[in-house]
Amino acid sequence: MQLAEFEFLLDGVKVGTPSVSNPGGDNPGGETPDLAVDGSLATKWLDRRQGPLVFDFGSATTVDGYRWSTANDAPERDPVRWILEGSDDETNWDLVDERVDGDFQTPSARFTYTPILELNSAPAVQSFTVDRSLISAGVPVTLSWEVDPGTIGLSINQGVGPVTGVTTNGVGAISLDPGPTVTTVYEITATHANGDSTAQLVVTVTNMPVIHEFLATPAIVGPGESSTLSWEVFNADSLELDGVAVTGDFLAKTLAASQTFTLSATNANGVVTREVSVTVVEPGVPVINEFMANNDGDLVVDEDGDDSDWIEIYNPSGAVADLEGYFLTDDAGDLTKWAFPEGTLGVDGYLLVWASGKDRSVSGSELHTNFSLKSGGEYLALVKPDGITIVSEFGPGGSDYPDQDAGVSFGGFGEGQQQGYFLRATPGTENSSGFLGYVEDTMFSVDRGHFTDSFSLEISSETEGASIRYTIDGATPSKSEGILYTGPITVDRTMPVRAIAYLDGLKSTNVDTQTYLFVDDVVTQSSVTTQSIWRLPADWSGTSPDYGMNSSVALLHAATIKDDLKTVPSLSLAMPEEDLFGSNGIYANPLSSGINWERATSLELIDPSRPDGSMNFQIDCGIRIQGGAFRRFDLTKKKSFRLLFKGAYGDTKLRYPLFGDLTTDEFDTLIFRMESNDGYQWDNRTNVQYA
Structure with missing residues (x-):
């Protein structure tokens, strides 16, 4: 991936020059990310790993478009599909724009800018926040907002009423004293020339301290x-x-x-x-600044090519640090476990020590401790040469540092030097912003399966004060997208329920997916019902769709088909309908192939042979259309799928005994073949197979 320049725009004019990084990138020949914003088309950014570009303006910045320029060579490296996301904390990211090469003509000429790519008009409600999202009953809270200055009407529900009078240049706040006595959802509604816009927040009332x-x-x-x-x-x-x-x-x-x-x-x-x-901070005294106890090797490996754990030593003082005789330890009962050799660390200098267990302490060479770090948590400290004085520690007072995830580092951040996680590890450089911990995973009161009767579904998280958003149409929820969960959901038809839990200061959960199949819906499914109930599109890029169950099959087995369906293991794919059937969807464009025509999806297996759900699974993965001639709609409307298990989506392999115990139970990819020559679309077939 390469480009010469990337510009953010407001009313067609370039907006500032952000700092830029390329986490995990491979930049040969010094073609580093800063060259993407240096104002020169003669330089370029190149990343062999196709990693992200992260732009940091340092403060909130308004933009309404962007553009980028092709570089000097290799058109095959030009971006053809990308996602633009925004964040105010570098932890939780919201989708701003998504493009594929079908959206516009990528310039084939070198040193040439794309057209200005306009962003959707900013919503009338740009932010809606509360100073205390978790309170005891009646504790005062302050609601704050920022809206488009062109807003002509503004109000908040729950008896708050109009707030236009306390809003100046689009910014306002109101204090509620006393605050709510029960968990309350506040919704602000802004009336704008382009229509109404709303935003919600939750104030959770607890009986805990x-x-x-x-x-x-x-x-x-x-x-x-x-x-x-x-x-x-x-x-x-x-x-x-x-x-x-x-x-x-x-x-x-x-x-x-x-x-x-x-x-x-x-x-x-x-x-x-x-x-x-x-x-x-003592003059000449270093500290542990950051460490990674579950290195996945994406950023750094040691001199042997191993993805060893690492500890970053930093000198925050105004004097050179003499490291000789300092100790690192993972045992509070043995403070002199591994000693530094002769060496110094300059002012604001960084040193990476590998916690590999290889025990190498030769001055001037790569340093390795005689212990490794436990991802499940343990003690870690830097000790002065006296063998007694602890300079910095993680897991004080006999406790352990918390569990560590792969590729996520831990350390001190912020003015208060809180200990927490860094989503973007920075070995050998200044720490990025961090988060204190993780929101506990969402829990569903009913597991995926086959159903005949409606039921109430509850979704919860054990993290006190966490909010939950969910979708029922396959779309991916986020902290700003989806339906805010306020109580049980009625499940009375086939639907995938996807949910995420979030709380300020903590990293949001992943998206959990549970699909509920109603056999009556499957048997009676038609193009009409899929469009009226599930809102699927009425055409596939000009081709009439075929969503329904084949009526001849349903009639032939009418007496038993519902019971039959409840005994058959079922695979469920949940994803936004536009990614499958929309104008840029893979199903609506089956002749297109390659990475640019891969989309994210959730895959579930629902196996009714084990009512306890022990043989079910769910995994996030990528999906493409698979096949040759039968990609064509004039041959068949039923397509084969290829699923790819990649780190970009979640686990890099599906680990499940799909074909029993006599063969492999690990898969990099799966093909769901629709058996074109043996399929239902041919008349008078007696050996029909179904995928």
């Missing part, structure tokens, strides 16, 4: 200096700081060394804790 804030000010001090710990807590009967009872809402601490503090709030319903760290 709530630690709204726990801060250290300042978070970085010198030896013997003090930091003030402050907190805002609701609905707590008692508070403890590192196991000692405290009162009030602040406490000053004088520190000789870096320390992590734990605040515990307790009432009759349970205990809630929050941590904050204070870093004591």
